[in-house]
Amino acid sequence: MILGNLVAALRARLEALGGTVTSAVWRLGFAARFLAYLVMHSGTAFRRFRLTTAEIYFAGVLSLIIILVSGLFVGMVLALQGYTTLQRYGAAESLGVLVALSLVRELGPVVAGLLFASRAGSAITAEIGLMKTTEQLSAMEMMAVDPIARVVAPRFWGGVISMPLLAALFSAMGVFGGYLIGVQLIGVDAGAFWSQMQAAVDLREDILNGVIKSVVFGIAVTWISVFEGYDAPPTAEGVSRATTRTVVTSSLAILALDFILTALMFTGGNGK
Amino acid sequence: MQQSPIVEIEHVSFGYDASRPVLRDVSVSIPRGSVVGIMGQSGCGKTTLLRIIAAAYRPSAGRARVLGALTTELDREGLFAMRRRMGMLFQFGALFTDLSVYENVAFPLREHARLPEELLHDLVMMKLQAVGLRGAAHLMPTELSGGMARRVALARCIALDPQLILYDEPFTGLDPISFGVIVRLIRNLNDSLGATSIIVTHDVQEALGVVDYVYFMAAGKVIAQGRPEEVRASGEPFVNQFVNGRPDGPVPFHYPAPQYGADLELAA
Amino acid sequence: MNRSTIDLWVGVFVAAGLAALLFLALKVGNLASFSTSQAYQVYAKFANIGGLKVRAPIKSAGVVVGRVADIRFDNESYEAIVAMNLDAAYQFPRDTTAKILTSGLLGEQYVGLEAGGDGVMLKSGDRLRLTQSAVVLENLISQFLFSKAAEGKDAPKDAAK
Numbered sequence: 001m002i003l004g005n006l007v008a009a010l011r012a013r014l015e016a017l018g019g020t021v022t023s024a025v026w027r028l029g030f031a032a033r034f035l036a037y038l039v040m041h042s043g044t045a046f047r048r049f050r051l052t053t054a055e056i057y058f059a060g061v062l063s064l065i066i067i068l069v070s071g072l073f074v075g076m077v078l079a080l081q082g083y084t085t086l087q088r089y090g091a092a093e094s095l096g097v098l099v100a101l102s103l104v105r106e107l108g109p110v111v112a113g114l115l116f117a118s119r120a121g122s123a124i125t126a127e128i129g130l131m132k133t134t135e136q137l138s139a140m141e142m143m144a145v146d147p148i149a150r151v152v153a154p155r156f157w158g159g160v161i162s163m164p165l166l167a168a169l170f171s172a173m174g175v176f177g178g179y180l181i182g183v184q185l186i187g188v189d190a191g192a193f194w195s196q197m198q199a200a201v202d203l204r205e206d207i208l209n210g211v212i213k214s215v216v217f218g219i220a221v222t223w224i225s226v227f228e229g230y231d232a233p234p235t236a237e238g239v240s241r242a243t244t245r246t247v248v249t250s251s252l253a254i255l256a257l258d259f260i261l262t263a264l265m266f267t268g269g270n271g272k
Numbered sequence: 273m274q275q276s277p278i279v280e281i282e283h284v285s286f287g288y289d290a291s292r293p294v295l296r297d298v299s300v301s302i303p304r305g306s307v308v309g310i311m312g313q314s315g316c317g318k319t320t321l322l323r324i325i326a327a328a329y330r331p332s333a334g335r336a337r338v339l340g341a342l343t344t345e346l347d348r349e350g351l352f353a354m355r356r357r358m359g360m361l362f363q364f365g366a367l368f369t370d371l372s373v374y375e376n377v378a379f380p381l382r383e384h385a386r387l388p389e390e391l392l393h394d395l396v397m398m399k400l401q402a403v404g405l406r407g408a409a410h411l412m413p414t415e416l417s418g419g420m421a422r423r424v425a426l427a428r429c430i431a432l433d434p435q436l437i438l439y440d441e442p443f444t445g446l447d448p449i450s451f452g453v454i455v456r457l458i459r460n461l462n463d464s465l466g467a468t469s470i471i472v473t474h475d476v477q478e479a480l481g482v483v484d485y486v487y488f489m490a491a492g493k494v495i496a497q498g499r500p501e502e503v504r505a506s507g508e509p510f511v512n513q514f515v516n517g518r519p520d521g522p523v524p525f526h527y528p529a530p531q532y533g534a535d536l537e538l539a540a
Numbered sequence: 541m542n543r544s545t546i547d548l549w550v551g552v553f554v555a556a557g558l559a560a561l562l563f564l565a566l567k568v569g570n571l572a573s574f575s576t577s578q579a580y581q582v583y584a585k586f587a588n589i590g591g592l593k594v595r596a597p598i599k600s601a602g603v604v605v606g607r608v609a610d611i612r613f614d615n616e617s618y619e620a621i622v623a624m625n626l627d628a629a630y631q632f633p634r635d636t637t638a639k640i641l642t643s644g645l646l647g648e649q650y651v652g653l654e655a656g657g658d659g660v661m662l663k664s665g666d667r668l669r670l671t672q673s674a675v676v677l678e679n680l681i682s683q684f685l686f687s688k689a690a691e692g693k694d695a696p697k698d699a700a701k
Binding site for chain 1: 543546547549550552553554556557558560561563564565567595597
């Protein structure tokens with residue numbers, strides 16, 4: 001009798017798990033079709049570039065402060081921590097290399113992506129979700145205007161364009177912060193700092209790969225943000241949960257994609 | 273000259289999911305130039321019927337002929353063309369919160385017509401004048417009261433001079449003055465534009481004062497129809513209860529429950 | 541927030557972003573150096589390249605004169621063939637030696653060129669005849685151990701006499 005109950009409970013759990021997985025996969029498919037539709041109907045977003053420009057402002061320009069300040073602090077911390085460790089091996093002059101490579105390859109795209117997801121991504125989700133709740137999207141449809149082309153697509157492209165720029169600004173500020181602490185404060189030789197950095201950081205291997213990463217992250221984060229907003233249940237609770245989901249899913253996606261891209265880019269070609 | 277009805281709903285059934293039909297075999301005919309009310313309790317399917325007329329949903333059975341075309345046969349182009357001749361007023365206005373009043377009314381004009389700015393300006397001012405809000409053109413939707421927001425939405429609705437105007441619960445939550453304003457506007461706009469209006473509402477008394485014809489719905493069916501005087505004098509029990517606002521009748525006061533005594537745990 | 545202000549700020553933002561990218565490319569990376577100047581390619585065969593990687597520097601007298609372009613395996617001579625891009629500004633004689641050296645004790649490996657005395661200079665496509673392979677740490681250690689073991693064997697024999 002007890003065994004029967006146990007089996008029934010286990011079965012219910014497994015069915016629930018299976019249901020969650022199937023619905024997650026279904027949702028991913030739905031999100032993919034949504035992205036395809038959005039990209040195909042992006043004509044308005046580019047022909048009337050004013051719409052996209054406004055979104056670049058809201059996603060990119062308004063994120064500038066947090067990106068620049070965070071970049072500066074991350075660079076400064078890298079220099080501090082890096083110096084303590086490098087100095088033990090007499091390699092303090094490689095501080096520039098440490099700071100620059102960490103930022104350009106990893107921290108720039110990833111941390112800027114995480115900050116972008118939490119600031120701009122959640123704002124986009126909330127905005128689209130609220131427009132859905134207050135029937136603004138339905139009203140647009142009733143006026144024979146495609147809400148995806150008019151409202152969603154400009155926000156998507158605004159985010160995709162902003163993200164690589166923000167990552168580059170983050171890395172640049174970080175290097176500057178590393179310079180401030182390393183050279184000005186701690187006293188590492190400025191010449192060694194910059195020359196070793198320039199010798200070690202390669203344009204194609206490091207910087208270009210970093211840019212590619214930030215573009216991929218931008219697409220992923222903005223896709224998740226607009227989809228969650230568009231798909232949110234039209235209630236206050238629904239929108240708030242969608243906003244949270246955007247930040248969580250985007251962050252996980254960034255970290256997972258970072259692993260995949262790093263594995264592809266930075267270890268794949270090292271057979272020689 | 274008898275023109276064909278602008279909207280003909282023939283034996284339409286619909287359900288959001290197959291197991292629970294919201295509309296059962298509904299037939300409605302809206303003559304041109306009239307103001308028609310569709311009334312009933314919450315959940316009787318009247319809003320869904322309106323959405324079917326707006327071609328937002330497709331009937332699972334029956335036909336919906338709107339502005340001369342069958343809604344089931346429309347492709348995207350045809351659908352958009354039809355919607356340009358229609359205007360829909362949503363329950364709370366649904367104004368675009370990031371645009372000013374002026375820009376909200378100008379929106380359909382900008383999207384569908386290439387007009388020079390001066391002409392656009394004049395048209396927007398005319399529409400705002402018709403609803404009495406020309407002086408509020410520079411305000412943002414968040415600065416408007418409920419009644420004003422709805423009037424701006426109405427101005428936006430008629431921006432393209434539609435032939436068919438749909439009202440989804442236009443009187444909800446309005447104070448008596450705004451109420452009277454909207455009621456007057458519905459009738460005046462309909463007549464001056466030569467359009468047809470369909471009002472979904474459950475504000476019986478005021479609606480009966482403005483409509484030419486009324487359909488009563490309950491549980492997804494049309495249970496009564498007629499001109500306002502006929503309806504007011506109707507002996508049909510549900511219509512009687514609804515029109516006169518009686519608390520008990522065919523729609524019972526008590527939600528189905530077990531014996532009162534049993535619930536209070538008294539001796540049976 | 542009117543239209544022109546938004547446009548202005550977006551313009552500033554995009555310009556700043558591109559400037560940051562340019563800064564990274566020029567000051568942080570090595571765009572300004574080597575890759576734009578003229579280069580000619582020479583080859584060298586090594587028995588063991590150790591940890592030499594593509595794009596490793598090629599130095600002579602401590603100055604970077606080129607970069608390793610390609611590393612391949614010769615299936616006939618069972619040696620590594622290293623293709624090197626040398627800066628066209630520098631000419632080397634045909635009997636130049638190429639050695640694989642390590643920067644510092646545990647640093648990355650590079651190719652060091654020691655010029656010979658031949659009058660004829662290397663041209664594009666030439667092969668350096670004289671090469672010295674990388675020092676492989678394991679071989680060093682096993683050499684050391686063997687020599688120690690050999691000493692140890694001799695010692696008991698001497699003692700036994």
